[in-house]
Amino acid sequence: MNRIALFVPLVVFAILSLFLLKGLDRDPTELPSALVGEPFPSFTLPSLANDQEILSERDLDSQVVLVNVWATWCFACRIEHPMLNQLAAEGIAIIGLNYKDQDQQAIQWLKQKGNPYVFNIVDAQGSLGFDLGVTGAPETYLVDAQGIIRYRRVGVVDQRVWDDEMSSLYQQLVGEME
Amino acid sequence: MYLLNVLLAMAIFLMPLAQFAEPSKVWASTEVVQFSDPQLRDRYYQLVQELRCPKCQNQNLADSNAPISTDMKAQIHSMLEAQNTDDQIKQHLVSRYSEFILYRPEVNTNTWFLWLAPLCFVLFGAVIIWRYAFSGRRVKSDTTELTDKQQQQLSELLGEDDQ
Numbered sequence: 001m002n003r004i005a006l007f008v009p010l011v012v013f014a015i016l017s018l019f020l021l022k023g024l025d026r027d028p029t030e031l032p033s034a035l036v037g038e039p040f041p042s043f044t045l046p047s048l049a050n051d052q053e054i055l056s057e058r059d060l061d062s063q064v065v066l067v068n069v070w071a072t073w074c075f076a077c078r079i080e081h082p083m084l085n086q087l088a089a090e091g092i093a094i095i096g097l098n099y100k101d102q103d104q105q106a107i108q109w110l111k112q113k114g115n116p117y118v119f120n121i122v123d124a125q126g127s128l129g130f131d132l133g134v135t136g137a138p139e140t141y142l143v144d145a146q147g148i149i150r151y152r153r154v155g156v157v158d159q160r161v162w163d164d165e166m167s168s169l170y171q172q173l174v175g176e177m178e
Numbered sequence: 179m180y181l182l183n184v185l186l187a188m189a190i191f192l193m194p195l196a197q198f199a200e201p202s203k204v205w206a207s208t209e210v211v212q213f214s215d216p217q218l219r220d221r222y223y224q225l226v227q228e229l230r231c232p233k234c235q236n237q238n239l240a241d242s243n244a245p246i247s248t249d250m251k252a253q254i255h256s257m258l259e260a261q262n263t264d265d266q267i268k269q270h271l272v273s274r275y276s277e278f279i280l281y282r283p284e285v286n287t288n289t290w291f292l293w294l295a296p297l298c299f300v301l302f303g304a305v306i307i308w309r310y311a312f313s314g315r316r317v318k319s320d321t322t323e324l325t326d327k328q329q330q331q332l333s334e335l336l337g338e339d340d341q
Contacts (some may be wrong), residue, residue: 029235032277032278033274033276034272036273100245126245130250131274132274132278133232133274134231135244135246135275136233136245
């Protein structure tokens with residue numbers, strides 16, 4: 001009996017090690033998203049190209065779209081932009097959510113770097129961002145034709161992320177539509 | 179000296195408990211928030227301490243300067259003024275930022291182990307202590323007196339060694 005008890009610390013250590021080992025692979029900045037599987041929050045906000053035009057969640061309907069949260073103050077968005085241009089060229093509908101930004105600077109940015117967006121929602125106060133659970137820019141959401149959020153990416157979408165995590169889901173959602 | 183050490187150890191262990199006694203004094207921020215009712219301010223302090231900044235790795239809203247925390251604090255402020263209960267406010271934020279933001283998570287299928295673990299550790303410790311104490315007594319009761327004959331043999335053996 002006593003001899004078995006001697007192994008207790010070893011077993012405890014082994015269990016602890018397993019947990020820690022698993023923890024090594026986890027990205028601590030990756031949060032569980034509360035909105036995946038939920039409808040895109042409702043909003044009424046102006047369009048960047050024309051501030052007289054009022055957009056709402058209904059403008060996202062009936063197609064699979066990427067909603068990309070960006071801003072000119074966001075450094076990583078600079079890195080992400082060419083990838084968005086490439087995806088748009090491939091025919092993927094990307095909707096911009098210009099988050100807590102200045103309109104003029106945002107328009108200037110799109111002139112300089114190219115405009116991958118079908119349209120841009122101006123969220124100067126960050127209210128839609130808040131309802132979406134946005135913690136910063138860039139963030140990208142995959143929204144299906146029914147307006148349900150199916151995927152959330154916090155941080156830059158690059159070729160690797162697109163190939164590994166988003167491309168097949170996008171194809172599948174497009175397939176569901178037909 | 180021993181007593182001093184024990185007191186010191188107790189003080190160190192009990193220090194975190196001071197937080198529970200006076201929650202409003204732990205938070206470290208300099209902002210000024212106006213409330214129509216001082217009671218709302220107390221609830222506000224309680225909430226911003228208990229809710230976690232979703233952008234930062236381990237800070238509550240009170241300590242965080244992240245833009246998202248500022249937004250969340252503003253939201254809490256306006257919801258308090260709009261007569262929402264603490265639960266409604268938490269629910270509002272959790273539905274957007276997930277349970278990650280609760281420093282005191284609800285008991286559910288994901289968290290029951292977390293809540294139960296301390297109790298398990300205490301029970302485990304109690305079992306160890308009990309066993310320790312019990313086996314100690316048993317060792318004592320196992321000791322048997324030597325018979326006269328054995329005693330004699332023993333002293334003979336010891337006597338031989340001495341010579």
